[in-house]
Amino acid sequence: MKLLILDAGHCLSLALAREANRRSDTELVIEAGLGLTSERLAEIAPDALVIPPLTQPITAEPAAVVAHAEAVEDCLTLCRESQIPLVWCVSDQLYEDGFDEPIDEHMIPAPRDESLRRLIVTGDRIRERYPRHLIVRLGPLFALDGAEAWLNQLIDSLIAGDEVRAAEDVIFCPTSADAAAMALLGILHQLHCGAEAWGAYHLAGTEPVSAYTFASMVRTQLMTRLEGAGETLTLGPLRALKHHHGQPLRRVLNCRRVLEAFGVHQKPWRLEVGRLLDVWFVARAEEMA
DSSP, X not given: OEEEEOOTTBHHHHHHHHHHHXXXXXXXXXXXXXXXXXXXXXXXXXXXXXXXXXXXXXXXXXXXXXXXHHHHHHHHHHHHHHTOOEEEEEEGGGSTTOOSSOBOTTOOOOOSSHHHXXXXXXXXXXXXXXXXXXXXXXXXXXXXXXXXXXXXXXXXXXXXXXXXXXXXXXXXXXXXXXXHHHHHHHHHHHHHTTOOOOEEEEEOOBSOEXXXXXXXXXXXXHHHHHHXXXXXXXXXXXXXXXXXXXXXXXXXXXXXXXXXXXXXXXXXXXXXHHHHHHHHHHHHHHHHO
């Protein structure tokens, strides 16, 4: 199976490359940006086109959101003409106000923010115009490298002694980019082999948590590893922020459908964070040796 991945520097693109390198059944072609021509698509002739998410659409500049939406729609047109499946990954932040209960796939986001609504229009056009699509809604991605990786930025801030501010009243499911990449490749192989299970899916980690609790857990595990190696670094402090008075905002994705359709189980984010911190610590020790 050959996949064309856009946005080469994105943490999900890098995770897909790592996962594909461990397999013998997947070939990746990764383009630097989101721009694509019909000639380039015909030259590569992939079995699917994958577009990583605009990871922080709530805080992104409106022009960046619009540019992303327009690029996705351009890709939709090219995929329809070439009959190539389109995979668009989107952020859970499109569920701007959250829900008290876990959010099912059939619940189309209805944000108030004008920029976010522009992305909803793109999703509607994909659903209306091209059946051979996947819209994959992801929790906040974390990884050690790549754009929007979050975990690497958090570690760097803590190591530098900088204060880390994180909301304690926004609840979500952190999602390992590596785990998401493994799941996506598994899903795409099943579709490539004839599974007719197109549509929208939720893909996120288990155990809902606040950004503050996530950062606190990373800080604790990081300190444990450093102290175990005899280092006495003073890590940066954490500050809890409150954006929603009273009732916390819950943005928890129900990932039942991806399990039923493809047998994909969500990986616990705590295990993934521990694994990545081990990887980071080994790389740091080698640099300091």
